Amino acid sequence: METHTLRSTATELATPDTDEAARTRRLWGLLAAISLTVLLAMAFWYAPEDANQGPVQRIFYIHVPSAWIGFLAFAVVFVASIAFLATGARRFDELAASSAEVGVVFTTAVLITGPLWGRPVWGIYWTWDPRLTSFLMLWLIYLSYLVLRGYVPEPIRRARFSAVLGIVGFLDVPIVYLSARWWRSEHPTQFVVEGGDLPPQMLVTMLVGVVAFTFLYLYLLSVRRRVARLRAAAELAEVGR
Amino acid sequence: MDAAPALGISLRGVTKAFGAQVALDHVDLEIPQGSFLAVMGANGAGKTTLLKTIAGLAVPTAGSVRIAGVEMREAGPRLRALIGVVSHETMLYADLTAAENLRFHARLFGLRHPREAVERAGERLGITPVLDRPVRALSRGTRQRVALARALLHDPAILLLDEPFTGLDEAAAASLTELLEELATPERTLVVTLHDVVRAMAGPRRLVVLSAGRIALDTPIDTGSEAIAETYLGLLREEARR
Amino acid sequence: MSWLGPALAIAGKDLRLETKTRDVVASVGLFVLLVVVTASFAFPTAGAGREGVAAGVLWMAFLFAALLGMGRSMAIEKEDACLEGLLVSPAPREAVFLGKLLTNLGFTFAVEVVILPLFIVLLQLRPGGGLGLLVLDALLGTLGLVTVGTLFAAMAVNTRGREAILPLLVMPVSVPVMVAAVKVAEAGFAGGMGEGTLSWLLLMVGYDALFLLVALATFHHVTEE
Numbered sequence: 001m002e003t004h005t006l007r008s009t010a011t012e013l014a015t016p017d018t019d020e021a022a023r024t025r026r027l028w029g030l031l032a033a034i035s036l037t038v039l040l041a042m043a044f045w046y047a048p049e050d051a052n053q054g055p056v057q058r059i060f061y062i063h064v065p066s067a068w069i070g071f072l073a074f075a076v077v078f079v080a081s082i083a084f085l086a087t088g089a090r091r092f093d094e095l096a097a098s099s100a101e102v103g104v105v106f107t108t109a110v111l112i113t114g115p116l117w118g119r120p121v122w123g124i125y126w127t128w129d130p131r132l133t134s135f136l137m138l139w140l141i142y143l144s145y146l147v148l149r150g151y152v153p154e155p156i157r158r159a160r161f162s163a164v165l166g167i168v169g170f171l172d173v174p175i176v177y178l179s180a181r182w183w184r185s186e187h188p189t190q191f192v193v194e195g196g197d198l199p200p201q202m203l204v205t206m207l208v209g210v211v212a213f214t215f216l217y218l219y220l221l222s223v224r225r226r227v228a229r230l231r232a233a234a235e236l237a238e239v240g241r
Numbered sequence: 242m243d244a245a246p247a248l249g250i251s252l253r254g255v256t257k258a259f260g261a262q263v264a265l266d267h268v269d270l271e272i273p274q275g276s277f278l279a280v281m282g283a284n285g286a287g288k289t290t291l292l293k294t295i296a297g298l299a300v301p302t303a304g305s306v307r308i309a310g311v312e313m314r315e316a317g318p319r320l321r322a323l324i325g326v327v328s329h330e331t332m333l334y335a336d337l338t339a340a341e342n343l344r345f346h347a348r349l350f351g352l353r354h355p356r357e358a359v360e361r362a363g364e365r366l367g368i369t370p371v372l373d374r375p376v377r378a379l380s381r382g383t384r385q386r387v388a389l390a391r392a393l394l395h396d397p398a399i400l401l402l403d404e405p406f407t408g409l410d411e412a413a414a415a416s417l418t419e420l421l422e423e424l425a426t427p428e429r430t431l432v433v434t435l436h437d438v439v440r441a442m443a444g445p446r447r448l449v450v451l452s453a454g455r456i457a458l459d460t461p462i463d464t465g466s467e468a469i470a471e472t473y474l475g476l477l478r479e480e481a482r483r
Numbered sequence: 484m485s486w487l488g489p490a491l492a493i494a495g496k497d498l499r500l501e502t503k504t505r506d507v508v509a510s511v512g513l514f515v516l517l518v519v520v521t522a523s524f525a526f527p528t529a530g531a532g533r534e535g536v537a538a539g540v541l542w543m544a545f546l547f548a549a550l551l552g553m554g555r556s557m558a559i560e561k562e563d564a565c566l567e568g569l570l571v572s573p574a575p576r577e578a579v580f581l582g583k584l585l586t587n588l589g590f591t592f593a594v595e596v597v598i599l600p601l602f603i604v605l606l607q608l609r610p611g612g613g614l615g616l617l618v619l620d621a622l623l624g625t626l627g628l629v630t631v632g633t634l635f636a637a638m639a640v641n642t643r644g645r646e647a648i649l650p651l652l653v654m655p656v657s658v659p660v661m662v663a664a665v666k667v668a669e670a671g672f673a674g675g676m677g678e679g680t681l682s683w684l685l686l687m688v689g690y691d692a693l694f695l696l697v698a699l700a701t702f703h704h705v706t707e708e
Contacts, residue, residue, distance in 0.1 A: 298567060335563060341496075349572040
């Protein structure tokens with residue numbers, strides 16, 4: 001039997017920061033700052049102006065990477081939720097919660113930048129196109145995920161309940177996409193930007209955007225996880241007294 | 242392994258924690274068949290969690306709960322058939338009659354003769370006259386008897402009671418003490434959580450005191466019960482100071 | 484089959500409770516009737532294309548019926564820790580889920596059986612041969628709503644918001660099944676299977692099967708501590 005008590009293990013787990021974690025976090029932050037600067041420069045000077053859409057098309061270098069991160073973040077929630085239910089380890093719950101919060105931020109960015117582009121190009125802010133509809137539903141599902149977390153004070157229950165919602169919500173997304181496609185099948189979407197038609201400079205800029213936003217996601221995620229650990233430490237101090 | 246398949250309870254390194262909250266902290270506890278064990282401790286010391294872990298309502302973060310040598314995690318439904326649970330809430334549907342509640346639970350337990358089981362449990366607890374009244378209309382003490390009848394329907398080898406004296410008047414409490422004494426046969430294992438040390442001295446033959454999820458005291462109750470009560474109160478005072 | 488016995492016992496118990504209190508069917512039924520009547524005033528339910536509007540109104544009413552019924556039937560288990568009573572029995576967790584699922588299906592169907600004919604009469608719809616399709620639609624759509632809803636109701640009653648947050652959890656994830664159910668109902672009101680109706684039916688079957696499996700696999704996580 002190990003000699004150290006659970007309480008001391010909990011203290012270790014809840015330690016606000018380790019040197020390694022801080023270094024990793026700073027690394028992600030630095031990479032994100034550099035790559036986002038490069039992305040901005042490329043988006044404005046390297047990528048050519050779209051012949052039909054004009055300068056507004058450049059918002060895609062933010063819009064598409066945000067959409068990618070929105071999806072990635074929720075895939076992480078899904079995997080972390082399964083891992084939590086399988087192991088019961090608190091770190092998976094922290095990971096899922098952090099990723100959901102960051103994911104909601106990026107999905108919100110998608111839902112804001114989309115209409116900003118849609119208005120000048122399509123002449124409308126919103127259309128019930130399958131992708132738009134799916135992102136709106138994704139956003140709503142994960143908002144309900146965050147609301148649920150706020151409504152369960154006991155940590156174990158909160159972790160279990162939100163893990164179940166994280167699994168159900170993610171599995172629901174492809175079905176939402178399918179139903180949104182069939183639903184509007186009478187209005188086929190001719191606005192879809194196909195990657196194959198893009199000039200190489202645009203494609204490269206888009207890929208840089210995806211990389212830069214992935215660094216940004218990792219940075220925000222590590223900050224958010226630190227907040228979760230600090231909160232746990234505060235909770236422990238509360239209990240210890 | 243034991244020669245006889247004794248219906249004892251065995252907890253090894255049972256921990257129930259989530260980050261900072263530690264309800265049970267590496268609890269090792271052997272409760273042999275025929276025990277009559279009282280579990281005490283301050284609020285939040287882990288008494289209810291301990292019972293819930295044995296009853297399969299709570300899954301330990303680490304460690305193992307074995308009943309009759311079988312791991313709870315692996316054979317939950319089969320082991321739960323051996324256990325009767327009385328919680329400090331009645332687990333009864335207030336709008337159904339006592340008999341309807343009992344018959345429902347008899348079916349849930351898959352008893353072969355539900356009606357006979359209900360009659361037997363009713364007679365044993367002296368609630369036959371009120372069986373056809375809705376639970377809502379019964380007094381707290383009578384409800385507690387119905388709750389006990391529910392837990393005894395399948396004649397469980399292990400009986401877990403969580404604060405069964407809460408809200409009972411003196412007469413009801415006295416008859417509950419009597420009933421527990423009668424149920425404490427060498428075949429049956431009784432575990433009861435209490436918060437009144439006087440109750441622990443009237444019946445139970447062993448006392449375990451939990452403090453912050455750990456066993457702070459484990460002692461037989463035979464002679465010198467005043468000394469035990471004194472030790473227990475000392476523990477509580479010490480905890481209050483911390 | 485060790486699931487069926489306890490599941491039927493639980494559903495039978497809920498039926499017995501309901502015959503005594505008439506809590507769910509009376510209050511939910513009246514509420515849904517009010518929704519239907521109010522919606523008939525609020526939406527253009529006459530003229531061309533009214534089948535589409537009618538289908539939407541019908542399924543909003545069914546959704547409310549399911550949500551209210553499920554919230555109530557789980558709240559009953561929460562009072563006096565009755566759910567713990569189910570969980571300390573030898574019934575497997577899956578059987579407890581199926582029992583509550585049966586109850587919720589029963590309550591919702593009971594309301595739907597009354598509302599659907601009334602709806603057809605009030606809105607002067609002529610489904611003709613589409614009636615069978617409407618019944619199938621109600622079965623598949625309700626099963627989807629109630630499967631996800633029963634799982635989430637077990638969570639919702641253990642939150643600070645109690646049953647009140649159930650709609651917040653159920654509505655976002657049930658959008659596909661609602662869309663499908665509305666599309667099939669529209670075809671049903673128009674007289675029968677239309678173009679794409681089969682796909683929508685299959686989508687509902689897929690949704691129901693997937694989430695039934697997920698719910699059976701995760702129900703113990705939301706009930707055990």
